[in-house]
Amino acid sequence: MLDLSKYQSIGEALRDALDQFSGEVCLIEADREREKERLTYRDFKERAHPLAKALQYGGFSAGARASIIMTNQSKWLLSAYAIFSAGGVLVPLDYKLTPDEQWQLLKHSGATALVTEYPIWRQLSGSSGRAAATNVQTVLVTEAPANADLAGAERWEEFRGSGEPAFVARKRQDTACIVYSSGTGGRPKGCMMTHENYLEQCVALTSIYPFWPGVHYLSILPTNHAIDFMVGFFGPFTCGATVVHLRTLRPEYVREAFPKYKITYVSLVPLVLKNLQKGLQARFDALPPGKRKMFNALVRLNKLLTKSQPRLGISRRLLKQVHEAFGGELHTIIVGGAFSEPQTLQFFYDLGIPVANGYGLTEAGTAITVNDLKPFRADTVGKPLPGMEVRIVNPDTDGVGEVSVRSKTIMAGYLDDPELTAETIVDAWLLTGDLGRFDGAGHLLLTGRKKNMIVTEEGKNIYPEDIETVFESLPVKEFCVFATNYIWPKRSMVGEKLVLVLHLELGQQYSDELRQDINTRNNRLLNYKRIQGVVLLDEDFPRTASLKIKRNVLAERLAKLDSAAVILPL
Amino acid sequence: MRTLEQTTQEVLDLAAKHFQLPAGSLAPGDDFFKRLGIDSLQTLEMLSRLENHFGIELPDYEVQGVSDFKTLAERIQSRL
Numbered sequence: 180m181l182d183l184s185k186y187q188s189i190g191e192a193l194r195d196a197l198d199q200f201s202g203e204v205c206l207i208e209a210d211r212e213r214e215k216e217r218l219t220y221r222d223f224k225e226r227a228h229p230l231a232k233a234l235q236y237g238g239f240s241a242g243a244r245a246s247i248i249m250t251n252q253s254k255w256l257l258s259a260y261a262i263f264s265a266g267g268v269l270v271p272l273d274y275k276l277t278p279d280e281q282w283q284l285l286k287h288s289g290a291t292a293l294v295t296e297y298p299i300w301r302q303l304s305g306s307s308g309r310a311a312a313t314n315v316q317t318v319l320v321t322e323a324p325a326n327a328d329l330a331g332a333e334r335w336e337e338f339r340g341s342g343e344p345a346f347v348a349r350k351r352q353d354t355a356c357i358v359y360s361s362g363t364g365g366r367p368k369g370c371m372m373t374h375e376n377y378l379e380q381c382v383a384l385t386s387i388y389p390f391w392p393g394v395h396y397l398s399i400l401p402t403n404h405a406i407d408f409m410v411g412f413f414g415p416f417t418c419g420a421t422v423v424h425l426r427t428l429r430p431e432y433v434r435e436a437f438p439k440y441k442i443t444y445v446s447l448v449p450l451v452l453k454n455l456q457k458g459l460q461a462r463f464d465a466l467p468p469g470k471r472k473m474f475n476a477l478v479r480l481n482k483l484l485t486k487s488q489p490r491l492g493i494s495r496r497l498l499k500q501v502h503e504a505f506g507g508e509l510h511t512i513i514v515g516g517a518f519s520e521p522q523t524l525q526f527f528y529d530l531g532i533p534v535a536n537g538y539g540l541t542e543a544g545t546a547i548t549v550n551d552l553k554p555f556r557a558d559t560v561g562k563p564l565p566g567m568e569v570r571i572v573n574p575d576t577d578g579v580g581e582v583s584v585r586s587k588t589i590m591a592g593y594l595d596d597p598e599l600t601a602e603t604i605v606d607a608w609l610l611t612g613d614l615g616r617f618d619g620a621g622h623l624l625l626t627g628r629k630k631n632m633i634v635t636e637e638g639k640n641i642y643p644e645d646i647e648t649v650f651e652s653l654p655v656k657e658f659c660v661f662a663t664n665y666i667w668p669k670r671s672m673v674g675e676k677l678v679l680v681l682h683l684e685l686g687q688q689y690s691d692e693l694r695q696d697i698n699t700r701n702n703r704l705l706n707y708k709r710i711q712g713v714v715l716l717d718e719d720f721p722r723t724a725s726l727k728i729k730r731n732v733l734a735e736r737l738a739k740l741d742s743a744a745v746i747l748p749l
Numbered sequence: 750m751r752t753l754e755q756t757t758q759e760v761l762d763l764a765a766k767h768f769q770l771p772a773g774s775l776a777p778g779d780d781f782f783k784r785l786g787i788d789s790l791q792t793l794e795m796l797s798r799l800e801n802h803f804g805i806e807l808p809d810y811e812v813q814g815v816s817d818f819k820t821l822a823e824r825i826q827s828r829l
Contacts, residue, residue: 211806250809250810274813275813275814277814296810298808298810298811298813299810299813302814426808426809427808427809428793428809429793429794429796429797429809430790430793430794430797431797450788450789450790451790454790636788637788637789702780702783702816705814706780706782706783706789706816707789709783
């Protein structure tokens, strides 16, 4: 691994990695059963440099911002490196957002260039939101068909400059990426992540979960997500490892990829991990009684032998068939993005497959705590990573309070929002809005949220403010969206949902017509953002002098109601 | 060559069968996430069934943002 303490920027470290590991394979890209690309670090450099040169010809200079909206593939990483080596700031956006949401964030970020895929561009270019984001001057589109209407974009494949691009140096404190943790419908939260944030996070993570040449990392989480950016790009690249991209996430092809590419690490969101558990459990249940008994005995023996720490060699021999289905080389499953249920984590560990569950948020540069597996604990999110100071603010008698963090991985602030930054980072401590406590062994246990938001099992952060716009002009006196956990706190991080609180006009009934209107609007939201119930409140919402709803006061009033009785299904 | 109506009907029939719902219980405008109570992973599984049935390849990006049977059927129709 490169000694990252020597480097000032992501681009500088990557530049050296491309030379140091030139003969190693850095990327494999497969589409279903077909392998489309296999690039060495040398090939990667040869592909990325002409793009960096062309960007520079086009006037892209130090501090300029460029966005990537792409699915996981080699051109994502090639484009990112070209942007960094040209001194640019990367704005990775979620390809699953709607075109209007993407334009809104493109506008807010001030990106002058956009790299995207043709199917995404088809939708983006036809969206009315485009008119507002006039800052986006250059659009590069990958894989466009020969006769495609590019709607003002240029072909990524033809956007090449000749000669060596000039490497543009950046300092550790300069912004490397603007990563949106939320804000598609309301107040955009563009986390300004510095080069130092990434360099320090990478050192901390790889001290516990190292990469090396020969490691095959399967990249499934979107690369715009902080976790995949770190463990599916920057981490493996600075260690000479290989990243495997799949162009389809159909479960059958994901399953095939493990043995085919001898996967060492993979990161999954809890939803996918649970699905994997379900599939495996069904196969175990289908075993004939004799074999089942034998299998269960082997699992028990494995549990006993791995009680204090993982013993991969032993587990692979004891539970050979299970491990062979995962390619026989799987070292660890990294799970993140949302809270994982302990029984799912334990299921995999009992099979001899370590699961690195942790806790983090974009604002803190990916991970804050992680399970070091010494010993494995399914009930916690692990211990603070090296370099992270974590403390509990205002703990109650059980020791539960708000989790706060201080480290070199904390963002510089929210883009163009000093007020929100000042509320979130106080005296260099990041207030996470999550509630938790430490146990005697120094492990962090999360118990709920202080902030009004939910995280889905797919790892999506949903803030009520972001989805309220869809209910604007609803024919009621007033409305407000809440996370149920925020109103009725329960010591759990799973099964979180959003509800719409309505105050009807005097004499107005909650009619079928109104319910239908709510349903129609709700369906306009992406499926994971939808509200799941309605609460009727027959009193005026408390408001500030500027007529903003006092959400915390309203939540206190709602908390006095019985949640089981007042939430009406849609 | 199937018509769009035929394709839509076959999509509905197949989804009903796959998720063990009574035949004819799904409508073209139904939101399949909501109607079937499925998540994004189960949707991908359903797509694989549809691909096998129609003998086509439907890249993941073609169904990005699609949540109703009618639009899904249109995407399939364009590849038949």
